[in-house]
Amino acid sequence: MKNFIASIAAVLLLALPGAARAGTITVKGSDTMVILGQRWAEEFMKKNPTIKLQVTGGGSGVGLSALINGTTDIAMSSRPMKEAEGEKLRTRFNTTGTEISVAKDGVTFYVNENNPLDALTQEQLKGIYLGDITNWKEVGGPDAPIIVYSRENSSGTYVFVKDNLLNGDDYTSSAQTLPGTAAVVNAVSKEKNGIGYGGAAYAKGIKELKIKKGNEAIAPSAENIKSGKYPLSRDLYFYLRNKPAADAKTFIDYVLSPEGQALVTKVGYFPVK
Numbered sequence: 001m002k003n004f005i006a007s008i009a010a011v012l013l014l015a016l017p018g019a020a021r022a023g024t025i026t027v028k029g030s031d032t033m034v035i036l037g038q039r040w041a042e043e044f045m046k047k048n049p050t051i052k053l054q055v056t057g058g059g060s061g062v063g064l065s066a067l068i069n070g071t072t073d074i075a076m077s078s079r080p081m082k083e084a085e086g087e088k089l090r091t092r093f094n095t096t097g098t099e100i101s102v103a104k105d106g107v108t109f110y111v112n113e114n115n116p117l118d119a120l121t122q123e124q125l126k127g128i129y130l131g132d133i134t135n136w137k138e139v140g141g142p143d144a145p146i147i148v149y150s151r152e153n154s155s156g157t158y159v160f161v162k163d164n165l166l167n168g169d170d171y172t173s174s175a176q177t178l179p180g181t182a183a184v185v186n187a188v189s190k191e192k193n194g195i196g197y198g199g200a201a202y203a204k205g206i207k208e209l210k211i212k213k214g215n216e217a218i219a220p221s222a223e224n225i226k227s228g229k230y231p232l233s234r235d236l237y238f239y240l241r242n243k244p245a246a247d248a249k250t251f252i253d254y255v256l257s258p259e260g261q262a263l264v265t266k267v268g269y270f271p272v273k
Contacts, residue, residue, distance in 0.1 A: 025074065028055075028062065032157055034056070043259070060155060064085050077237045079237075081097065102252075105235075107157060110184070110207065145193060146193060160234055181199055200220050222265075226270050238252065
């Protein structure tokens with residue numbers, strides 16, 4: 001998948017060098033969303049050949065910084081904009097920005113396919129990512145050290161897990177930081193004692209853990225994520241400096257259309273409409 005994403009990005013970048021050039025809409029940010037953004041861009045440009053789109057990743061924080069700095073038209077983010085980021089946008093552009101929910105996702109915890117565990121509680125996952133639980137036998141698994149993988153702090157998924165699972169506490173210092181969700185999936189698929197997390201669309205080649213809640217084990221399925229029953233469900237966002245207009249509005253109208261939302265499902269996320 002990583003090579004596939006890279007090849008698409010290369011094609012887009014070769015065709016459309018430079019940011020914010022005339023007739024080009026730049027879209028930058030969340031690595032969770034970049035594969036979805038590129039699919040939207042490919043299909044949209046087939047139907048609207050006079051409108052060019054340049055889609056790149058880098059993380060939600062990178063995308064929102066680019067929006068604040070004026071170097072991207074649309075920021076992709078897998079977390080809501082922070083108050084401090086909103087204040088910077090207001091200071092520079094005298095606007096509070098526009099937030100548009102374009103898809104839904106469930107942050108999924110991955111383990112190696114050979115790991116016998118199928119579900120953990122949120123408290124157990126929190127203990128692992130805080131470093132309080134360091135051996136799989138402490139949560140009903142084999143007697144083996146837990147190898148923890150995480151994302152860079154520019155990642156919206158990193159922030160989401162810190163805020164919603166770790167209650168704002170810091171990750172264990174033993175966590176190995178990787179540059180993207182595809183890298184996390186690749187690492188867990190090769191490390192039998194590994195655990196990582198990321199968007200549901202990337203959960204291939206590894207096992208997705210269910211979240212135990214009482215006597216129930218809740219899977220990160222489409223139904224559970226769309227209903228909010230899966231406890232780590234979240235929205236995926238586009239942010240703009242102002243209300244969508246001109247070519248940007250045409251693109252966002254496509255993203256939210258039945259055809260655009262069908263692509264959300266094909267990529268592996270969940271539609272908002």
